[in-house]
Amino acid sequence: MDLFGYVDNVLNFFRLPIWRYLIYGAIFILIVIWLAFVYWTFRDAKLRNTSLVAAVFWALVVLVFNFLGLIIYLILRPPEYIEDVLERDLEIKRMQLLLDSDLSSCPSCGNEVKHDFMICPYCRKKLKNTCISCKKPLEFNWKVCPYCKTAQ
Ligand SMILES: [Zn+2]
Ligand SMILES: [Zn+2]
Incomplete structure (x- = not known):
């Protein structure tokens, strides 16, 4: 070839x-x-x-x-x-709602408690002090009762 x-x-x-x-x-x-x-x-x-x-x-x-x-x-x-963006916005809204409401979480057990609770109903942790004079609920770090001006 x-x-x-x-x-x-x-x-x-x-x-x-x-x-x-x-x-x-x-x-x-x-x-x-x-x-x-x-x-x-x-x-x-x-x-x-x-x-x-x-x-x-x-x-x-x-x-x-x-x-x-x-x-x-x-x-x-x-x-x-x-x-993801929508989900995050929803989560932020939920947190905001929780902050705006009169609910907070117990520092001891984490359950939801109302701001005016004196004691946690779940774990019995004391959440507020009581004014020695007028018996109104006071925050722990308040030096004087804002209702009756009595020093604590
Ligand atoms: Zn608790
Ligand atoms: Zn008082």
Whole structure:
């Protein structure tokens, strides 16, 4: 077999229809991955942004720039999921409510007690002093009764 015959054979080999199918298959897979990137970005952005516009914007960025767009998105995306932010806000509100209410926790056992309780109903820890004169509840560190001006 001479050289030209050999080259001819090689070329014929690459002219087989299987190559075309393989290339089509590869292109198809690339397109699927590309679209998966776009979809993933859209979903991730929607979980992190309140606005749909921002999610669509980032999906378009990835659609146009693909890998580059994805990298830019990963750098610039908001660090937290909305759900986490909402959950934290809820927790803060709950704490605030507890602070605003007339409840506090017993320094000894941690159970919820009212501010005007003299003694913890759970562990019997003394929570307040009693004024020696008017018997009103006083905080431990008060030197004088604010109701009757008697020094304690
Ligand atoms: Zn207690
Ligand atoms: Zn008093």
